[in-house]
Amino acid sequence: MTRATWRKSTRSSANGGDSVEVADNLPGVVLVRDTKDRDGGTLTFTPSVWRSFVGFAKTQH
Structure with a gap:
């Protein structure tokens, strides 16, 4: 996990409140914190x- 490259989710709150980071640069795994x-x-x-979760979430707003 030390090689994970974290990025802030594009759906995270801009005010620093509700924010998650995603690391999708590792083979076979996506990490969220x-x-x-x-x-x-x-x-x-996996x-x-x-991808299924993100696809579903996009339909819920």
């Missing part, structure tokens, strides 16, 4: 599950 609590834990997804 809370920007405000980077040491608080990481969610791990790339296909992450």
